[in-house]
Amino acid sequence: MPITIKDIASELNVSATTVSRALKNDARISVEVREKVKKSAAKMGYRPNLMAKSLVSSRTDAIGLLVDNLSWSFFSELAERVQNAAEKHGYSVFIYSSQKSAGLEKAGVERFMSRGIDGLLVYATEKEENRAFYSELDKLGIPVLFFNHFLRMDVNCVTTDDYDGTIQAIRHLGSLGHRRIAYVGSGEESSFKQQRLAGYRDGLNELGVEASPHWIGLEEDDPAYGYRKVKAWLAAPADERPTAVFAQNDMLAFGIYRAAAEAGLRVPDDLSVIGFDDLDVCQLMHPPLTTVRIPLKQLAEAAIRFMLDRFAAEAGGEAVRLKTTLSPSLIIRQSTAPLKQ
Structure with a gap:
């Protein structure tokens, strides 16, 4: 016979309620008791009956996470931290993964809902056609939290200040003497990309420099495009090419590094490069990439805390709303250096 919560309670001479709460990491149960219960549960071979639990409580203890593209390291790292x-x-x-498709995004949400998830976390494609769809979900009272400013709707969200992060990056390059600073990335109408481009332009204005359309590449956000675009810039005479490049994301930097190497230039001696996201791989690049760090762990923890608070509110607590912006930070490594005179 399968081991039950009552069996564990009998073994430890505590109530079944105490065991149930301990297995959920309920703060009302001391850490010592929680550890004792978990050890006994593992030793006795306890496995929760999730199907029975969902039938009784109408909860599945499952949260859906919808992201843009899992092939990108940023989203896989975000997913790992949310899971943890x-x-x-x-x-x-x-x-x-919606694979940047509004249709797949909607289909993904519908599949989650059909499986009875308790809440939904979304890194949206921000396509206009899904605005009404998400509005309907909100009316149904389904807990939904966005990781981006979705279509400027009044939604629950936890995001980062991408504008300020980019300003920090441009100021850093400016402090090193750079003024010919290029921007490479995608021109998609997503909130974070708009914020980064605005931060780039305003950062240059602070340095007394007008952004040149020639040094703004807005076609794709993958390494291959970073390579092609920067290779074209570096083919110009030395006094007509950028001395630094801001990459809209860290992955673009791989292509930029290759373009510089093929042009016979060294990073950072001849070309400074700065990224955005601070993926785990940045420290392993040669040279290690200077970048703007998105606090993924804090984003994930804030998102899960919101869900827990919403679940508690549904059980009789106060209504919960969340709209917060976390600050990114500049991580200076070895891909940026003072301008060569």
């Missing part, structure tokens, strides 16, 4: 934060509180995370 959720598991600390006994929740599972189901992940779906």
Whole structure:
């Protein structure tokens, strides 16, 4: 016979309620008792009956996470941190990639809902056609939290100040003497990309420099485009090419590094490069990439805390709303250097 919560309670001479709460990491149960219960549960071979639990409580202890593209390291790292934060509180995370498609994004949400998830975390494609769809979800009272400013709707969200992060990056390059600073990335109408481009332009204005359309590349956000675009810039005479490049994301920097190497230039001696996101791989690049760090761990923890608060509110607590912006930070490594005179 399968081991039950009552069996564990009998073994430890505590109530079944205490065991249940301990297995959920409920703060009302002391850390010592929680650890004792978990050790006994593992020793006795306890496995929760999730199907029975969902039938009784109408909850599945599952949260859906919808992201833009799992092939990108940023989203896989975000997913890992969300999963880690959720598991600390006994929740599972189901992940779906929209592959930048509004249709797949909507289909992903519908699949999550059909499987009875308790809440939904979304890094949206920000396509206009899904505005009404998300509005309907909000009316149904389904807990939804966005990781971006989705279509400027009044939604629950936890985001980062990408504008300020880019300003920090441009100021850093300016402090090193750079004025011919290029921007490479995608021109998609997403909020974070608009913020980064605005930060680039305003950062240059602070330096007394007008942004040159020639040094703004807005076609794609992958390494291959970074390579092609920067290679074209570096083919110009030395006094007509950029001395520094701001990459809209860290992955673009791989292509920029290759373009510089093929042009016979060294990073950072001849070309400074700065990225955005601070992916784990940045420290392993040669040279290690200077970048703007998005606080993924804090984003994930804030998102899961919101979900827990919403679940508590549904059980009789106060209504919960969240709209917060976290600050990114500049991580200076070895891909930026003073301008050569």
